[in-house]
Amino acid sequence: MQRKVTAELDLELGSSVDLILQIAVARAVPIVHERLSFTQGDQVRTATEILDPAGSRLHRLQGEAGPLHVRYEAVVADAAPTGPASELETIAYLRPSRYCQSDEVxxxxxxxxxxxxxxxxxxxxxxxxxxxxxxxxxxxxxxxSAVTTLNTGQGVCRDYAHLVIALLRAMDVPARYTACYAPGLRPMDFHAVAEAYLDGAWYVVDATRLANRRSLVRIASGRDAADCAFLSFYGGYVGLDRMQVDAWVLSEDPADTAAAAAASDPAVEDPSLLLQLA
Incomplete structure (x- = not known):
């Protein structure tokens, strides 16, 4: 099952700014086609790719004052589920973190x-x-944070993921935060889910029920949203003027659009099943 993902960010930089983006698919995802560009006026900016221990790909560049246009698109194929976690990972994902205060819950x-x-x-x-x-x-x-969501009973996908993670860690289950592209998500945006480590494998938990877990495409994984932000910046002002994210399943048979639609429909997925994300 191939999926196409796109992201467009139009930024306004107030000065020279150190920018770090996490919008490219993770290293383990098989890429059929990929293009990432950064343009300011008639200049093309070059970013440095940095790979973190979880396999997330960060792109860092120094932007100058003025509009910056970020464009990303990729076609990806299915990959084997991620392998067993290291002992260090399981320790890190058991501990409380900034947004997942497992000690407080x-x-x-x-x-x-x-x-x-x-x-x-x-x-x-x-x-x-x-x-x-x-x-x-x-x-x-x-x-x-997870505590905020527990107290207010409301939030968006990152809040659902943080609360799931905090509760699982409090029950001695390693859990991590994963940012992803989600075909069929409505409203369309970057999506966030939790992953729980059980019997030597990572399983996706998406309490929002807004996406089909089988079609998700991993971008980044970490302790919580602080490790997986799609945009971080230092040294100046950055305004987000426009952002558009999209993701969809590509039909192997152009005549079989129903199969592609079903693959991204959360209504046809059983949330009780244990599913892994590549």
């Missing part, structure tokens, strides 16, 4: 999910976050 998690483990625990946490949280555009702040 420890008491509730232990009380609510007492006696559960393995698949039953993943299903219970997924169901709790899905049913107790309302997807609410425009009210979530960049500084909101």
């Amino acid at each position: 420890f008491a509730q998690a232990r009380r609510q999910f007492r006696g559960l483990s393995g698949r039953e625990l993943l299903a219970a946490v997924d169901d709790f976050v899905a049913t107790s949280t309302t997807y609410t555009l425009g009210l979530s702040q960049g500084t909101d």
Whole structure:
């Protein structure tokens, strides 16, 4: 199953700024075609690619004052699921982090999910976050954490992922945050899910129920959103004037558009199944 993903960012730089973007698909994703460009007026800027230990690809460049246009597109194929985590990874993904304060939700998690483990625990946490949280555009702040989401009962995909991760870590399950492209997502945007480490494999947990997990394309993985931001900048002002993200499944048979549509339809996917993301 091939998928096409695109991202367009129009930025306004107030001065010379150090920019770091994470919009390219992860290293492990098989790329059929890819193009990434940065232009300012008639100048083409060159970025340095940096690979982090999780396989995320960061692109860093020094932008000058004025408009900067970022364009990315890729066609990707299926890949084998990610391999077992290292001992260091499992330790890091058990610890509390900035947006996933597993220590602060420890008491509730232990009380609510007492006696559960393995698949039953993943299903219970997924169901709790899905049913107790309302997807609410425009009210979530960049500084909101798992504790904020637990208290308010609302958020967007990153908030759902943070809460799932915090609750799982509180139950001694390594969990990480993953940014991805999500064909069929509505409203379309960069998407975020949680991944839980169980029996030597990473399994996707998406409590929003807004995307078909089988069609997701990994961009970046880390402790929480702080490790996976699509844009970070230092040393000046950056305004985001426009952003457009899209992703869709390509039909192997041009006449069989129904199969491609079904592959990106969250309604045909069973959230109780254990699925892995490449």
